[in-house]
Structures are given as C-alpha cells and as structure tokens.
Amino acid sequence: MRAQIVKRAVVAFALAFPGAAIAVAVAAPAAHADGCYTWNRDLYRGLSGNDVRQLQIRVAGWAGRRDIVETDGRYGPKTAAAVKRFQSAYGLRADGIAGSQTYAKLYALQDDDCTPRHFSYPELDDGCGRGGWSGGPLPSATTKENALHTMWKLEALRRDLGDKPLPVTSGYRSTTCNRQVGGASNSQHRYGTAADLGSLESSLCDVARAARDHGFSGIYGPGYPDHDDHVHVDSRRENDDDGIPNTTSWSASDCGIGAG
Numbered sequence: 001m002r003a004q005i006v007k008r009a010v011v012a013f014a015l016a017f018p019g020a021a022i023a024v025a026v027a028a029p030a031a032h033a034d035g036c037y038t039w040n041r042d043l044y045r046g047l048s049g050n051d052v053r054q055l056q057i058r059v060a061g062w063a064g065r066r067d068i069v070e071t072d073g074r075y076g077p078k079t080a081a082a083v084k085r086f087q088s089a090y091g092l093r094a095d096g097i098a099g100s101q102t103y104a105k106l107y108a109l110q111d112d113d114c115t116p117r118h119f120s121y122p123e124l125d126d127g128c129g130r131g132g133w134s135g136g137p138l139p140s141a142t143t144k145e146n147a148l149h150t151m152w153k154l155e156a157l158r159r160d161l162g163d164k165p166l167p168v169t170s171g172y173r174s175t176t177c178n179r180q181v182g183g184a185s186n187s188q189h190r191y192g193t194a195a196d197l198g199s200l201e202s203s204l205c206d207v208a209r210a211a212r213d214h215g216f217s218g219i220y221g222p223g224y225p226d227h228d229d230h231v232h233v234d235s236r237r238e239n240d241d242d243g244i245p246n247t248t249s250w251s252a253s254d255c256g257i258g259a260g
C-alpha cells in the first residue's frame with residue numbers, strides 16, 4: 001500500500017513537470033516479490049492461460065450457491081463472478097477484473113508454498129499420522145494439488161464465517177488410513193478433495209450451510225449418519241478420477257439441508 005502511495009506521488013510530480021527525467025524511472029511497473037506465484041497482467045473475461053488457472057484455484061471458493069468454478073484456464077462468466085465475490089468479501093472494488101488490487105490481496109493471503117494463509121499442507125496430509133500424499137489411488141503430486149484446491153475453498157468458507165478458526169480434523173487419507181478410520185471405500189478423502197471440519201466458534205450447521213456457497217459439491221453434516229460431530233466437505237464434481245458422476249451431493253437434515 002505504501003509503495004502505491006509513493007508511486008502515485010511520483011506520478012503526480014512527473015505530470016506536473018513533464019520534462020523531468022524522473023518520469024522514466026517510474027514507467028516500469030514495480031515487480032512484486034512473491035514466493036509462490038506472481039501475475040504479470042490484468043485478467044478478465046475472454047483471456048486464457050496458466051495465469052487464469054492460477055487465479056481460478058484461488059477464487060474457486062467464491063463460486064456462489066451450488067456452483068463451481070472449473071480450473072480450466074479460461075476466464076468465463078463464472079470466473080468473473082467468483083472474482084467479484086472475492087473482491088466484495090475483502091472490501092475491494094468489485095469489477096470482476098483481476099488487477100493489482102486483487103493480486104495484492106491474493107499475495108497477502110498466500111504463503112510461499114501457495115497454501116492460503118490459514119491452512120497448511122501438514123493439516124491436510126495423511127490423516128492417520130503418517131504424513132505425505134502417497135498410498136492413495138492418485139499420484140502423490142495430483143493428490144497434493146487437489147488438497148491445495150481444497151484449502152483455497154476452505155479459506156473462502158472461513159472468511160465467510162467471520163474469519164474464525166476452522167480446524168480440519170481429517171483431510172487426505174491413504175487407502176490404509178481410510179480403511180483404518182472406517183471411511184467409505186471410495187471416499188473423497190482418498191483423492192485429497194475432502195476435508196472434515198470441526199468448529200468451536202461457529203455451529204456445525206453454520207459451517208454446513210455456508211459451505212453451499214463456496215464450491216463444495218459434497219457436504220455432509222449433522223443429521224447425516226456419523227456426521228453429528230463434524231462437517232464433511234468435498235469437491236466431487238471436479239473429481240474425474242473417482243468413477244462416480246460429477247454431481248452435487250449434500251445432506252445435513254438437522255441443518256435444513258436435504259439430500260440431493
């Protein structure tokens with residue numbers, strides 16, 4: 001923010017004294033040193049590329065009710081709407097265009113390993129204490145990437161719930177771990193696409209209800225068998241590796257969320 005103000009002041013000076021050589025010095029945009037990923041252009045509808053995909057990963061949690069943002073690298077209407085919701089959630093000008101303001105917020109939110117500020121790989125990795133991303137149906141790198149997508153959705157959910165702590169009690173589970181905890185045989189936890197959430201600060205029903213707005217196509221909570229002490233969220237619609245249809249599946253009858 002300070003750099004922005006200084007830059008503005010220098011630009012004002014340069015405008016007042018058009019002949020001044022200092023104008024040349026401010027012509028180049030200030031490079032942002034970010035340990036994870038740096039965007040080099042504004043992004044908006046119609047553009048495509050890996051930079052769009054990187055943006056989609058980070059705003060997929062702002063998909064809107066019962067919707068998802070595909071991480072396909074194409075900036076379509078759903079990406080624009082998600083960027084708008086992200087901007088609103090953080091008090092930025094909500095124009096659906098990803099530019100310096102949006103990037104500055106994303107840089108502030110992401111750690112050097114690309115995880116969002118309030119979630120980490122160790123919180124999501126093998127839930128039976130073994131750590132790591134191996135032993136599941138997918139290559140470790142793919143599982144870990146899925147977990148990263150999950151975390152960005154969780155960051156959005158956490159923001160929506162007032163930025164209160166949202167502990168993950170179980171994330172990725174290797175096949176062995178999943179069996180050990182009695183998980184469903186084809187559980188989303190085995191792909192890195194799921195998280196079980198506890199919360200001391202929000203009610204579980206608040207968590208389950210809010211999750212509907214943040215890109216989670218699988219939600220199970222209070223009222224669903226064995227889910228009275230946590231809320232399960234997952235991204236089954238984006239999971240093309242699990243052999244089940246890419247549809248929404250929600251159930252938390254005690255929270256007014258019907259099956260379907």
Ligand SMILES: [Zn+2]
Nearest residue numbers: 194195196232
């Ligand atoms: Zn679960």
